[in-house]
Amino acid sequence: MHPISLSPRRLPLAEAAFWLLLASGYFLLPEHLTLLSQILIMGLFAVSLDMALGYAGILTVGHAAFFGMGAYAAGLWAKHAWAEPFSGLLLALLVCAALGYLLSYLVVRGADLTRLMITIGVCMLLSELANRLVHITGGTDGLQGIAMAPVFGLFEFDLYGKTGFVYTFAMVLLVFCVARRILRSPFGLALRGIHDSSKRMQAIGSPVAARLRMAYCFSAAIAGLAGALMAQSTQFVGIESLGINRSAEILIILVLGGAGRLYGGLLGAIVYMVVHDWFADLNPEYWMFWIGCFLIAVVMLGGGGLMGLLARLVKVEKAR
Amino acid sequence: MGIVLFDGVAYGMLLFLIAVGLSITLGLMNFVNLAHGAFAMAGGYAAAVAMNRYGWSFFPALALSFVVAALVGGLLELLLYRRLYRSHPLDQVLLSIGLVFVSIASFTYFFGPSMQPFTLPPLLTGQVALAGMEVGRYRLFLVVCGVVVLGGLLLLLNKTRFGAMVRAAVDNQRVARGTGIPVQRLFFATFVLGCGLAGLGGALSLGMLGLEPTFPLKYLVLFLIVVCVGGAGTVVGPFVAALVVGVVDVAGKYYLPEAGAFLIYVFMVVTLLLRPHGLIPRKGL
Numbered sequence: 217m218h219p220i221s222l223s224p225r226r227l228p229l230a231e232a233a234f235w236l237l238l239a240s241g242y243f244l245l246p247e248h249l250t251l252l253s254q255i256l257i258m259g260l261f262a263v264s265l266d267m268a269l270g271y272a273g274i275l276t277v278g279h280a281a282f283f284g285m286g287a288y289a290a291g292l293w294a295k296h297a298w299a300e301p302f303s304g305l306l307l308a309l310l311v312c313a314a315l316g317y318l319l320s321y322l323v324v325r326g327a328d329l330t331r332l333m334i335t336i337g338v339c340m341l342l343s344e345l346a347n348r349l350v351h352i353t354g355g356t357d358g359l360q361g362i363a364m365a366p367v368f369g370l371f372e373f374d375l376y377g378k379t380g381f382v383y384t385f386a387m388v389l390l391v392f393c394v395a396r397r398i399l400r401s402p403f404g405l406a407l408r409g410i411h412d413s414s415k416r417m418q419a420i421g422s423p424v425a426a427r428l429r430m431a432y433c434f435s436a437a438i439a440g441l442a443g444a445l446m447a448q449s450t451q452f453v454g455i456e457s458l459g460i461n462r463s464a465e466i467l468i469i470l471v472l473g474g475a476g477r478l479y480g481g482l483l484g485a486i487v488y489m490v491v492h493d494w495f496a497d498l499n500p501e502y503w504m505f506w507i508g509c510f511l512i513a514v515v516m517l518g519g520g521g522l523m524g525l526l527a528r529l530v531k532v533e534k535a536r
Numbered sequence: 537m538g539i540v541l542f543d544g545v546a547y548g549m550l551l552f553l554i555a556v557g558l559s560i561t562l563g564l565m566n567f568v569n570l571a572h573g574a575f576a577m578a579g580g581y582a583a584a585v586a587m588n589r590y591g592w593s594f595f596p597a598l599a600l601s602f603v604v605a606a607l608v609g610g611l612l613e614l615l616l617y618r619r620l621y622r623s624h625p626l627d628q629v630l631l632s633i634g635l636v637f638v639s640i641a642s643f644t645y646f647f648g649p650s651m652q653p654f655t656l657p658p659l660l661t662g663q664v665a666l667a668g669m670e671v672g673r674y675r676l677f678l679v680v681c682g683v684v685v686l687g688g689l690l691l692l693l694n695k696t697r698f699g700a701m702v703r704a705a706v707d708n709q710r711v712a713r714g715t716g717i718p719v720q721r722l723f724f725a726t727f728v729l730g731c732g733l734a735g736l737g738g739a740l741s742l743g744m745l746g747l748e749p750t751f752p753l754k755y756l757v758l759f760l761i762v763v764c765v766g767g768a769g770t771v772v773g774p775f776v777a778a779l780v781v782g783v784v785d786v787a788g789k790y791y792l793p794e795a796g797a798f799l800i801y802v803f804m805v806v807t808l809l810l811r812p813h814g815l816i817p818r819k820g821l
Contacts (some may be wrong), residue, residue: 508637
């Protein structure tokens with residue numbers, strides 16, 4: 217089979233087509249706008265995990281800590297302080313960036329196993345905290361009664377999720393472009409280098425630990441923003457948004473799409489969420505069985521998920 | 537005070553029994569095996585079914601749990617694990633999470649979602665006076681089991697030819713292979729042994745933690761904490777860590793019930809902060 221070749225100049229066109237296709241969901245699937253928004257948000261969350269795991273190679277199974285933190289930050293801000301949505305996003309971004317930067321000192325040191333444990337531990341700690349502080353977070357009932365003010369004071373969040381979709385789409389596109397810029401900058405290249413061989417990068421004078429800390433901090437900030445978007449668009453924060461199950465889920469989404477590839481998270485989120493939606497009526501145990509089989513198959517067959525498949529079908533010619 | 541300490545120790549022994557196999561896979565073979573709890577569950581269910589459906593008594597069922605878990609572990613090692621020893625930890629994490637999901641779903645399908653019924657054998661019910669305390673016989677039995685397994689493993693690893701080969705393979709796989717040690721077969725045997733011990737632990741946890749299909753996920757973090765805090769790849773490390781975790785957890789639930797599971801996680805994060813490679817970092821075994 218001959219792969220279709222694509223000249224690098226056409227690549228932005230393909231990207232634009234991808235986003236236009238997503239945007240066209242507004243007209244083509246008006247009954248499913250809420251699902252579409254959630255797909256976009258999970259896609260952004262997966263991209264943030266990709267930054268830490270796929271690019272920087274930090275093995276983390278606790279990324280929901282930041283997602284949930286962002287969601288609670290935005291939810292509480294809207295409930296008690298100011299219902300204007302953009303300020304909530306900014307707050308979640310700052311809170312999670314700060315938390316991520318502090319935690320990066322814990323996470324970046326130590327071997328893979330220690331990293332794994334620290335990230336799981338922090339995630340469990342936060343979800344236990346959210347569970348205990350019932351008077352602030354609502355405990356297992358979740359944070360309810362978030363009423364968002366209209367976007368720019370003009371567009372109300374409606375029942376059909378129209379405003380929610382446009383708002384989410386715009387924010388996800390914006391943040392994705394920033395993430396893309398970061399990952400394609402020299403900083404992103406350094407991360408790739410560290411992933412391939414951290415010793416070599418150290419030898420050529422790259423400040424490996426500092427780079428990893430920054431990557432973790434950025435990744436945390438984006439995950440927090442995704443969480444904030446989820447809180448604002450559903451006007452609810454459930455306790456499970458912090459939990460270890462959510463962390464496992466996002467890991468699955470990323471691997472399904474293809475880790476270490478810009479669009480992997482988004483593609484994975486689309487497929488996973490749609491299939492999950494189909495299976496929603498089915499017994500959750502069956503769903504677990506199939507997702508487990510799927511994971512085993514992905515690992516055994518290898519090949520980098522959907523993006524890996526796509527990369528074999530479509531070859532990008534080398535720029536000269 | 538004394539009784540809290542004793543219960544904590546008994547709980548820790550159970551954690552040690554299950555986690556010591558994980559310490560072997562994680563530390564010796566460098567395999568991030570998050571599915572270890574599933575082997576414990578397989579052994580536990582084998583024992584429960586043998587007792588509840590076929591009327592086996594407790595001790596033969598314990599032996600059965602070891603055998604079944606070892607068989608399942610051996611089969612999966614041949615089919616899946618063997619191919620991933622050298623791959624990225626992420627792949628290993630995913631494979632084992634997949635196995636956990638599949639096992640939870642299959643056990644629910646075959647045995648239902650509820651907890652397995654279990655009655656203690658008469659020999660292990662009631663209490664016995666020990667050093668001025670009334671301690672549960674079952675807990676005492678757990679402590680004895682833990683000490684026996686610890687002693688057995690130390691003897692096996694330090695005094696036998698098998699142990700010497702394992703230690704050599706751990707210190708330097710390539711050199712060990714060069715001297716003609718069959719590293720692959722050795723790892724297979726160690727993996728199977730670890731799974732068998734997990735199965736034994738699973739059967740013993742019937743009377744303490746209870747066994748339901750979500751077991752591998754519910755207690756996963758606890759096993760991982762024991763191994764990581766103790767130092768992966770050792771036997772003494774997880775033993776010490778399991779005792780500390782057991783005592784901290786039981787004492788926390790007894791004296792500070794509102795803190796819940798906090799204490800354990802705080803304990804773990806602080807320990808790993810101070811000693812990123814565990815309490816007893818690997819030096820041989």
